Amino acid sequence: MAPFPPFEPHGPRRGSRLREIPLRLIIPNLVTVMAVCAGLSGVRLAFEQRFELAVGMVLLAALLDAVDGRVARMLKAASNFGAQMDSLADIVNFGVAPALVLYAYLLDRAGAFGWIAALLFAIACCLRLARFNVMLEDPDRPAWMADYFVGVPAPAGALLVMLPVYLGFLGVPLNTTFAFVGSGFAVAIALLMVSRLPVYSAKTRGTRIRRDIVMPMILGIVLYVALLFSFTWHTMAATAIAYLIFLPFSAQAYGKRARREEQAGDTPVE
Template sequence: MTFLFPPFEPDRKNGRRRFSRLRRIPVRLLVPNMVTLLALCAGLTAMRLAIEHRFELAIAAIAFAAVLDMLDGRIARLLKSTSRFGAELDSLADFVNFGVAPGIILYVFALDELKSLGWIAVLILALATVLRLARFNVSLDAPNKPAWAQGFFVGVPAPAGAMVALLPIYLELIGIPHFDGTAVTSCFYIMGVAFLMVSRLPTFSLKKTGERVRRDLVLPIMLAVVLFFALLFSYPWTTLAVASAIYLATIPMAIIRYRTLARQHGDPGNDPIDETPAPPPEREPIELAEGKPDEKTPD
């Protein structure tokens, strides 16, 4: 029997083909990736809903994608199924969900009134998101940060940036009328959010909050979470608008807190605000076979 597309087999012997067995992959390795793909579907659906001017459902789809983005990494670590493939897939999904989809929603909402200028703002938001994700992926291979700096991001993370960028829509859904300057205000506002995403300003990170909680804070945290979701389901747009404003207000607090911890520990911790490259470490000359020192400088 001949095959239309025979597999590449460089180790054939005596003209007989040896087919490799199909490797079985544990289901636990697929679960985080399926969650990521589900989040990607939510982001793509949000763009369709925006085109149909169903902005409430579009924002709900983006929020759902943000929740799934928080869960997929935790599920992967819980099931011990982290992989390089999953990390790359997560970054690509985040670019669509939190860079492209919010821009399309805002363009259909108001920025189309500005024609090319509104589209430029959408492009800036998308480019800021992809640059922020690329910088984050590169930082994974960098040396570990000090323990006190683990609670900070460099710049506004993509999910938070997407939810904050949608603030003009929250305000209109609350009841603030659409006026002549809505498009211009929204344009410059999302450009500012894009700047915060690619900036080196420290922002609070919640990644470590789910690991350890002080005993005296268990009940207050549980009550706060229940209260937040109760308000979210009862007054969704007011809650999201207030939450966005509170998040923006925490950025100066994060900068002050970061600088305070840096002074207390006497370690700049690669200060995101004022980072200067460290001089290359000096190394002793290496004796070559001829007995002459190596004069090459480190890269």
Template sequence: MSQEPQADAKPYPTRARIGPRGLRGLPLRFVIPNVVTLLALCAGLTAIRLAADGHLESAVLAIVVAAVLDGVDGRIARALKGSTRFGAELDSLADFIDFGVAPGLVLYFWSLHQLGTLGWVAVLFFAIAAALRLARFNVMIDDPDRPAWMTKFFTGMPAPAGAIVVLLPLYLHLVFGFETTPKASVLEAGYVLLVALLMASRIPHYSGKSLGRVPRDKFIFVLFVVAAALVMLAFFPMQMLIGLSLLYLGMIPASIRAYKTLAAADGAGETARKDEPDAAQVPPA
């Protein structure tokens, strides 16, 4: 049964009230970050099509482009002061396609299809882990009680890093020409499940968002390293991706140790603060 409108209810706004005036009030700085996010989404979907057509190296590069754009859109939004809740939700949806669906399908079209249902289950587990990882990130980012030192770490492997790392067997195939036999596909499926567990786990990983400024005395060195890395990535993309994937996996133990050290220091400081007498309860001298 439909409810009848009340006598004192306000009428719906007319088109004259919400039309051109609303469009004129939208600054361009809110549009640019969302356009970059949509470009990243297009890159992820293009990777799926390229993999289905057999162009594996181009599919890998499309996922890399999506990861680069994903790292850029948030910085552009913060630089332009154009961060919005809409942009955050759009970014999460694009990340799920780019880093949860596209890498798994690329691996399935390449090798995991030889395992039949087992290979597809590995792809499903990876997509589920990426969805859970992104949902947990959206919840934790709104937590006001989170200590400041925790912003240096991600809880679980980030989705973009997981998408790059999970493609390591494909990089090795493209560089060294390893055959995709059913036995090798079993190992690849196990590796996919391992990366999925790292994404869904609570293992801390270093966050690159804390690297916001470069010391003046090291600016030239950092500029040279970044330029050299971009040149190597342009001419030897698969070799660089192998090195970056192994380097990231090797940094996980260091991230765990650094997290435990900061957590212990924060716990000791919290205990010391609790042991101090409250100023309101201390009688005046």
């Protein structure tokens, strides 16, 4: 008898049994594992007072998490095992790691209030991910609602909650007042994550774009990446603030869409 159970990507009773697993089925899971390693390494670096590297590792974890699902689809390697693993990894990468990095950098100056804020954010991330998984299995949810998240998604929440860290890197004094402000901000982001605020998602827009916007899009991406490498924390702070400004417009667009769908007799306005 082998010392380890066989790898069953679709569960013990689903899918075809393979004597040997193709490497393409394992690659997305390896990307997910590397994302977890990056997130946990960010926590270690934070407690070693190497905060810029710590934030960089959390951002790398977010990037790898965004990539693993796409890699799985490109390689036709999506599996139940990978989906469950990705969901569990998100709790570490978008809940635990950002909360601990933020606490080690700033919130510990607020004492128990800072720890409570970090704790609430991590728990809110878990609740947000659990609700997202449940909603994926809802057969009665209208198709057009897939264009919107319910609440701020976990990856965006992780990038937003570290806005005080970006500002600290830009020279904002790390005093007790700023720590309490950061604690309140972390709680506010936690509430946005578990709220019913509709947030636009571009995932359902497909992979095709209009020919007339290809060149501007490429130039825009190049400009953003250049700014990110040249003025990293300015760019991250501006990105977080722009995302917060975008949220009311997203809710307004959702309301208009819901009214149109109601008039068409598709679904009632929530």
